[in-house]
Amino acid sequence: MNYVMSNDGTRIFYEKKGTGPAVILVAAAASDHNDTTLLGEFLSEHFTVYNYDRRGRGSSTDTAPHAVEREIEDIDALIQEAGGSAYVFGGSSGAVLALDAASRLGGSKVSKLFLYEPPFIIDDSRAPVPAEYVQQLNALMAGSRRSEAVEYFMTAALGIPAEYVEFMKADPSWQVMEGMAHTLAYDGMIMGSTQSGQPLPTDRWAVDVPVMVMTGENSGAMFHGAASALVDLLPQCEHRMLPGQDHSAVVMAPEVLAPEVSGFLLPSANRIPG
Numbered sequence: 001m002n003y004v005m006s007n008d009g010t011r012i013f014y015e016k017k018g019t020g021p022a023v024i025l026v027a028a029a030a031s032d033h034n035d036t037t038l039l040g041e042f043l044s045e046h047f048t049v050y051n052y053d054r055r056g057r058g059s060s061t062d063t064a065p066h067a068v069e070r071e072i073e074d075i076d077a078l079i080q081e082a083g084g085s086a087y088v089f090g091g092s093s094g095a096v097l098a099l100d101a102a103s104r105l106g107g108s109k110v111s112k113l114f115l116y117e118p119p120f121i122i123d124d125s126r127a128p129v130p131a132e133y134v135q136q137l138n139a140l141m142a143g144s145r146r147s148e149a150v151e152y153f154m155t156a157a158l159g160i161p162a163e164y165v166e167f168m169k170a171d172p173s174w175q176v177m178e179g180m181a182h183t184l185a186y187d188g189m190i191m192g193s194t195q196s197g198q199p200l201p202t203d204r205w206a207v208d209v210p211v212m213v214m215t216g217e218n219s220g221a222m223f224h225g226a227a228s229a230l231v232d233l234l235p236q237c238e239h240r241m242l243p244g245q246d247h248s249a250v251v252m253a254p255e256v257l258a259p260e261v262s263g264f265l266l267p268s269a270n271r272i273p274g
Contacts, residue, residue, distance in 0.1 A: 018044025022082035028092035042258030
């Protein structure tokens with residue numbers, strides 16, 4: 001892996017593959033670059049893909065205290081490495097970070113955005129995330145209770161029933177998530193008040209570049225409502241559904257998602273009809 005140095009001295013490691021315009025892949029909560037590796041391989045047919053470990057994950061280092069601005073600076077460092085301008089893809093909470101980065105860095109640096117299922121909760125389609133979510137995660141981590149932090153993320157943020165979580169603990173992926181448990185609060189900070197059941201803020205994002213927000217056809221109503229709300233907020237935002245898929249498509253169906261990403265970012269590339 002290669003690395004760039006962020007403004008605060010944090011080393012951000014990334015894999016680079018392919019040729020063509022640069023696209024940066026921003027991972028979701030409890031994920032590192034491994035979760036977007038297959039998507040990156042498909043995209044490398046058309047792009048130079050920068051698939052990185054967000055700070056505190058995988059091979060990247062970390063610097064306290066955490067702030068969302070530091071993660072935006074990490075993306076900026078990758079954009080500079082890519083030549084000063086790039087497309088950005090983000091999934092789930094990584095989509096919200098990508099949106100924040102585009103708003104802060106401007107269209108000269110982020111020329112297009114592809115967002116897969118930003119997990120906004122803006123109505124009563126599901127229970128809101130508790131207001132004390134980030135504080136509770138930090139308290140669990142202060143006590144080195146990594147497994148409990150992942151369980152809290154699963155139940156409070158993802159809405160997974162507790163009885164299902166017990167079965168999930170037997171899977172090897174649980175230990176991987178435990179290793180990134182200290183970063184769950186980072187994504188909670190990125191989400192801010194956007195999972196409270198209230199409408200999206202009208203003054204958080206100033207993004208005037210083409211944006212695709214995509215939802216899986218089989219995903220819950222909250223994701224489709226969130227996408228529609230972004231279309232109403234952003235001047236160049238389009239919403240499409242990915243047939244037969246749900247929130248797991250980035251990891252479980254990259255071969256289906258990749259043509260949609262390529263087709264939006266590069267109109268000459270193949271795109272699934274629909």
